Amino acid sequence: MSNIQAYTTYEASAVIAAIAAGAPCAQLKTQPAIVAGTGVQNILVGLVRLEVVLTTAVASLLGLAKASSAGTATTTTTGQRVGTAFGGYANGSGSLLSTAWSAAPAVGTVYRREQFPANIGATIVWEWPEDNPFNNGDDMRRWIFAGNGALLANLGVGASAAMVVNYRWVEYSGVVTG
Numbered sequence: 001m002s003n004i005q006a007y008t009t010y011e012a013s014a015v016i017a018a019i020a021a022g023a024p025c026a027q028l029k030t031q032p033a034i035v036a037g038t039g040v041q042n043i044l045v046g047l048v049r050l051e052v053v054l055t056t057a058v059a060s061l062l063g064l065a066k067a068s069s070a071g072t073a074t075t076t077t078t079g080q081r082v083g084t085a086f087g088g089y090a091n092g093s094g095s096l097l098s099t100a101w102s103a104a105p106a107v108g109t110v111y112r113r114e115q116f117p118a119n120i121g122a123t124i125v126w127e128w129p130e131d132n133p134f135n136n137g138d139d140m141r142r143w144i145f146a147g148n149g150a151l152l153a154n155l156g157v158g159a160s161a162a163m164v165v166n167y168r169w170v171e172y173s174g175v176v177t178g
Helices: none
Strands: 002-016 024-030 041-054 060-067 072-078 095-103 107-116 123-127 150-154 163-176
Touching (some): 002 024, 002 072, 024 041, 024 060, 024 163, 041 060, 041 107, 107 123
Antiparallel strands (some): 002 163, 024 095, 024 150, 041 123, 060 107, 060 150, 072 095
């Protein structure tokens, strides 16, 4: 299927204002596109940790979903390489954390959801193993191969609380062969 090589861990955080019902809060997506079967060098991204902390007292239903469209990001953050004072390799990580769009990505299949109480400081942390998914039969839904990325979205019927999101992900370099 692939020849996964070394990986690097990245982190990024963002402060997010209240989000309208059904809208995305944050999107993690890869930069290079994967063309299966071509042997093209690509980056495989795996979400390792997602922490959400509410900063206003508004009950909120948030979910982790695959985006069904990519959107056009206007506010992005490049990941900071873990363990260094400088981000990633020369041109930054192969992924971006987006928090504002001129055309928002559409919320697709929801994989996880959490109902937050109306409490400032209410927190959820979702975590996955930081290792090669092809070796352990991992939950492949957290892996971002290309395209539209993974979304944190407001699944509620009203505006969400304002929040801080902290993402940690791994990027594997490799050659996709199938």
